[in-house]
Amino acid sequence: MADQQPLQAQDKLAFLLVLVPYLIDHERVSVAEAARHFGVPEQRIRRAVELIAVSGVPGETMQYQHGDLFDIAWDDFEQNDMIVLTNLVAIDDSPRLSAREASALIAGLQYLSALPEAADRDAIRALMAKLSRGAGGAASNVAVGQDLHDAALSTIRRAVADGRGLAFEYAGPRTRGGTRRVDPLRVESIDADWYLRAWDLDRQALRTFRLDRMTNARVDDRPAEKTIGDVVIPDTLFQQSGGDVIVTVELDCSALPLVADYLADTADAEDADGRVRIRLAASNGFDGVVRLVAGLPGRAVVLDPPAARAAVRAFAEAALAAE
Template structure:
């Protein structure tokens, strides 16, 4: 009976194998046939046949032709046949635009931001991508990085509860310093500008609410959570009012300054009569104490129009100036 050859499965399987083998060989630079076979869990014979096929393949030029010495893979045949070592003298896939240090740094920063999200924190492929980006530059990576925020034990506990479907009792401190216990069923975690937010069904309010994780003083599991539909709220809406009894604040600003308050703005932005540049908008805040944050975004480019909110913004600025003077005096 003739010995059965390792054909590698269907044509789709063989194509997938080749697509994985080529970047592996390029990345390894030099690797033995046996090492490659062990890496892919296949036979040395199959690796040899694949390398021989790769050697007659290449990237077509503008006319659609693959010519020897130009767009083809060039194997070091002496090493391959005499020492069973696979090494490309030329691999057209490596002849691609390389990243500058700044470009690589920007991409690495983006990857690290993604890795900070709960669903991506342990992804090995993202770690590998970050290392490849660092290696694939023309002049080394520029000194730019994203420093991950210290999420602490509270975020870890919230993640576990969300994954296990557990209800939580939160000892929560609001922005205006009010401290109370909330019973919540976690729905979703979001990170906005390095700050973690828990979107949850609040049994205390009988509605979906958003909680800043860094304002949760203590957290404990108190049973099994009920099922709730996944939140469809845009993370940008985390800045809008959410606790009921919110306040509506009218602001006026230069139209060119709208990006400064993009997190707060509704869709109804109105031009100011008699002005070609000014616009007005009504934003909703969860409580009046948050108007200081809004005013700090506006700066000199706009003003708070609503009288009570304008008074609060002025008091907020006075408190901030006084605190700065105290630090300077010290």
Template structure:
């Protein structure tokens, strides 16, 4: 028989006080049957909870059960320290569960009983989300609609156009070749090949504001397979959110630049010009890049960065003129 994990016991220790508080005088045997452990295990859990409380707490500041009733084989919580309130899912956690259930729906079609249970669970979560009975933790409510579009694109093997907001609240439009849906336990992600960055990316579905299935067939790409590799990829993406960015409006002749510097996205406008969101090592690096563009640069955002580049250009020109005068 497999040995219970410490995580299993911790979850039971957190759940037991609330369960007993809702059933004063419940028997140890009933508690053991409910938590699927032995009566001896329940007794040990109660003994552990008896000495649980805030750091440096006095004896009367610890979780407490009625000792006399315990001797009679019954449980009654007398001091809860807040553990008598069942833990509730946040709206983000419930939404992640709901979306994961929808992803599993296709896999459960061959098992009517499992499919029915999954559907009931999804309806329960949907009801909780709709009536605000959970703690609010933010998160977009567009994720279910985005999920439906993403699943359709995956089924048809078509390219997607999405409007995405990253962790730094930056909005961008991208075209991606979807690969698969996956969850980290809290959020649902779309793994895809991003055509703007020419690299694999993971997009949190609750940050996808709009999604559209295109007529273009999705191209198969070699993506990182191991969980460790995907975790490293997400870490790099998170680090990228702290890097300075510049939005450059470029003449069509400057396409070479977008192929040589790290770009978050590149969009070709109707007139043939390019709009590129460039990731910089630091602001000085971006200023140097702007100065190197010459007449192929048509515009720069943010304005502060453009002003820095203008000051650097004037300073360099002044130094050049002084050098000529001295010569």
């Protein structure tokens, strides 16, 4: 079996982080078996084991002593190609997760369990319970804010699990409302907003729908025509269509990650004042641009077209008049 391309430093670290627990769990395993398990050449396993054998945690003197390093049964390794760890380092006295760390992980697992493609929810719940018990302190009761969308999420999950289509009433920034018939593919979130990525049957294209604009979601009797394996889903939530207007916005470069999913193309280079210009694909109503600018007070300015500037100005004037 030919060796693969050399691993980068971060890849080597990631490989060691999964290899060490594997060796501990198996106690005695052959190089060939480990290579088959990880799908790598045997020589890569041997090099990794040799690296593990010179790894460890320095003692109180900050110098490595024999007991501060992992060790293996060298004769068995060199003569029989068998791996046996004979000295483990920082396993029994490794620190527990703090309450804050455990709470963050639990919140992430709660989010994961809400996704329709998350199949093994029993395993997720068991892991959440283990995190709560194993934390260094009592984990906070953390809930991911999705209460308003629970009914829609449950319906979407059922449609995906049964391989069925989905129908719902939808009023988006580009439509006045109507029934949409889709094949649900994925649910994602940005901050507090949840989105459905789905194949729109009427438009025969991938579309993104906000769950808070969906009503009366129901599972169709028809089988889904498209599944997540049939459609290439871009990393960004929104893609430009022929009816979009390109809006140029200037904002602080520190705010760029907050709008990455909305960019129509790449951002310009940062100027001397730490500002960048971006272009967004927007509908003629500019609702999305107005919400974006309102969510970045003092950090974003619409430059073009004039109609988009007027929409932002009208929103600001209405907000001031309501005070």
